[in-house]
């Protein structure tokens with residue numbers, strides 16, 4: 001579960017009475033079902049031709065040379081850092097607002113996480129604070145494109161190149177989203193993506209890495225299979241694990257990715273419906289996504305300006321009307337095992353007020369209108 005929820009949350013796609021609005025609706029249809037049956041009948045169940053087909057389809061879609069499919073976005077990050085040789089004694093720079101998977105990938109390899117605050121207006125890594133966090137032990141910088149919002153990759157690449165540190169983009173929430181340099185996840189040493197349940201294109205669980213360099217690809221393919229150089233190898237050449245994907249889920253993936261543009265259009269309509277419908281509510285701020293520059297609003301995120309207590313009241317109010325929402329997961333520095341130091345004032349504002357409104361590639365627009373009405377009702381009730 002990583003759509004950033006706590007407490008008063010309704011599980012994604014939980015069995016609910018018809019009139020209830022789930023906070024997230026996936027779009028999974030007959031085409032996916034048919035393709036899975038076809039591949040299972042052909043006994044394509046482990047990493048094989050369908051996984052290769054998915055990798056090729058994604059590579060063509062994003063215009064990149066190589067894609068390596070794996071079991072989740074978390075494992076894509078771990079595979080990426082393992083391929084880059086991140087280990088004990090190294091430091092990895094991570095924004096303070098992200099899903100913990102970004103930091104855990106580094107921690108699992110024995111590296112230390114250095115947290116940097118996000119911008120004041122959007123929860124995206126504040127690139128101007130990155131350079132001060134770089135030390136001789138920095139082994140990677142992990143910008144996170146939260147909810148399709150682009151981190152400034154041009155400025156970040158300039159800093160990374162100056163210090164000779166690789167960039168690994170956490171693009172788990174930003175498949176098909178664009179920044180000034182094109183598709184997010186394609187402007188760094190390795191881009192990592194998720195195909196999890198609450199993502200634009202979903203295989204239930206799944207993920208992939210985008211790689212440009214041929215040697216790095218070879219290394220990643222070995223790390224992916226416990227360090228052997230191909231299936232006929234009789235030597236283990238390096239530390240690795242089993243990071244392989246499987247053809248049953250890849251069968252869902254090829255259909256989902258082909259339907260990407262349709263999903264982009266729908267989540268954008270959801271977001272714009274909220275923007276138009278909530279413009280006059282000043283207790284709430286829609287955390288902006290730049291549609292005009294190609295960013296894809298995977299979710300519609302709002303911030304309750306007065307903070308935590310009112311957010312809880314609002315979630316309860318909506319839930320009483322059958323409307324599920326999710327609150328943001330906590331800032332990373334609040335987890336003592338990361339050993340963070342410093343202040344993160346911008347992150348804290350989002351931590352206290354952040355909330356996901358109902359959405360998703362199959363969320364009926366009528367549900368968005370019902371949610372907007374309920375938010376207006378709350379606003380009237382609030383001012384009494």
Ligand SMILES: Cc1ncc(COP(=O)(O)O)c(C=O)c1O
Nearest residue numbers: 002072073074099101172194196
């Ligand atoms: C920013 C971020 N990074 C990494 C992940 C991990 O992806 P997965 O759930 O596929 O492991 C997620 C999942 O939501 C995420 O939001």
